Amino acid sequence: MDELIKIGNTDVTSKKIGLGTNKVGGHNLFKNLKDEDGYAVVKEAIDSGITTLDTAYMYGVGRSEEIIGDVIQNYDRSKLVIATKAAQDPDNDLKNNNDPEFLKKAVDEALKRLKTDYIDIFYIHFPDESTPKNEAVAALNELKQAGKIRAIGVSNFSLAQIKEANKDGLVDIVEDNYSLLHRNAEKELFPYLRKNNISFVPYFPLASGLLTGKYSAADAKKFSQYTPAQFDQVLAAIDQVRKLAKKYDATVAQVILAWYMKNPDISIVIPGARKPAQVEQNVKALNVDLGNTDYHAIDEAFSDFE
Ligand SMILES: NC(=O)c1ccc[n+]([C@@H]2O[C@H](COP(=O)([O-])OP(=O)(O)OC[C@H]3O[C@@H](n4cnc5c(N)ncnc54)[C@H](OP(=O)(O)O)[C@@H]3O)[C@@H](O)[C@H]2O)c1
Structure with a gap:
């Protein structure tokens, strides 16, 4: 499972698992985070073979990028794939801004925080209301030509917005909410991305x-987006994975992550982590070689979730 995948039409390649870092320095988003844990999480990821790190200005309004920037000074930059995102305007209450000049400035500032001279994947984090999407992407293409970024991404764009952004065929990668419990991207988004090599x-x-399978019926109140009946259904589907996990001598999280890595519509899976031990565990998903029957059984177990 150590294969490398190629991002869009670029020469950026990545392992199929990376690290999500919204809990690295993301003090504005999560309570009780410690910077020292953030440093340890990033270090653990790279030491255990993860090369792709997914961050954003919004994670700690620059703090996540700074922590990553500090840690990567001790590693070979050419082996790492750094993905970051921007849109939130610090001079306008963090409202989304996709203006070409704003995006160019945001990339320059991210480069400073990351202490590097290029960003492998740069995403517009959220669409704004006024900038034509293809004009925002054209600004990123200028940055690509200048060598400041290597791949152009958009995140949290609707399919119509992605199509507008990709009018000139310049979008390499899309990041969006998707999991076995949230599958509506499969209907229209995945076919469009496949067809356009994004x-x-x-x-x-x-x-x-x-x-991860760490919650039980007693935790239903923590997940208010589900009715009690839906939450029972989630736990029942997870129990099916738990049975399979035994067979692979793996954890529930490892089997779930292996499922994404086997799915041809997914290029990089980026589980987040609060503690280094979680990263140490999650990266071992690379060792789970999920058989076709089990892949389809998991697909089926979660088929009611949209
Ligand atoms: N583009 C966007 O707008 C956007 C939005 C959201 C996220 N993201 C990116 O996507 C990444 C992934 O999303 P996410 O981190 O929010 O959610 P996630 O990957 O679904 O869940 C990660 C969380 O699950 C828990 N966890 C992870 N591994 C575990 C393990 N082995 N055992 C037990 N618990 C474990 C940790 O939280 P606890 O320990 O606190 O339970 C961890 O922070 C983010 O880090 C970020 O880089 C992007």
Whole structure:
């Protein structure tokens, strides 16, 4: 499972698993985070063979990028794939801004925080209301030509917005909410991306921890997006994975991550982590060689979730 995948039409390649870093320095998003854990998480990821790190300005308004920038100074930059995102305007209450000049400035500032001279994947984090999407992407293409970024991405764009952004065929990668519990991207988005050779990175692959199997019926209140009946259904599907996990001598999270890695519509799975031990565990999903029958059984177990 150590194969490399290619991002869109670029020469950026990545292993199928990376690290999500919204809990690295993301103090504005999560309570009780410690910077020291963030440093340890990133270090553990790279030491255990992860080369792709997914961050964003919004994770700690620059702090996540700074921590990653510090850690990567001790490693061979050419072996790493750094993905970051911007859109939130610090001079306008963090409202989304896709103006070409804003995006160019945001990339320059991200480069400073990351202490590097190029970004492998740069995503527009969220669409704004006024900038034509293809004009925003054209600005990123200028940055690509200048060698500041290597791949052009968009995130949280609707399919119509992705189509507008990709009018000139310049979008390499899309990041969006997708998991075994949130599957509507399969209907229209995946076929469009496949046809246009655009890579896909799902966020919330572990449904913020729910798909690790660590929660039980007693935790239903923590997941208010589900009715009690739906939550029981989620737990029942996870129980089916738990049975399979025994067979692979693996954890539920490892089998779920292996499922994404076997799915041809997904290019990189980027589970987040609060502690280094979670990363150490998750990266071992690369060793789970999920058989076709088990892949389809998991697909089926979660087929009711949209
Ligand atoms: N583009 C976007 O707009 C966007 C939006 C959201 C996320 N993202 C990116 O996608 C990445 C993934 O999303 P996510 O991190 O929010 O959610 P996730 O990957 O679904 O869940 C990660 C969380 O699950 C728990 N966890 C992970 N491994 C575990 C293990 N082995 N055992 C037990 N618990 C474990 C940890 O939280 P606890 O320990 O706290 O339970 C961890 O923070 C983010 O880090 C970020 O880089 C992007």
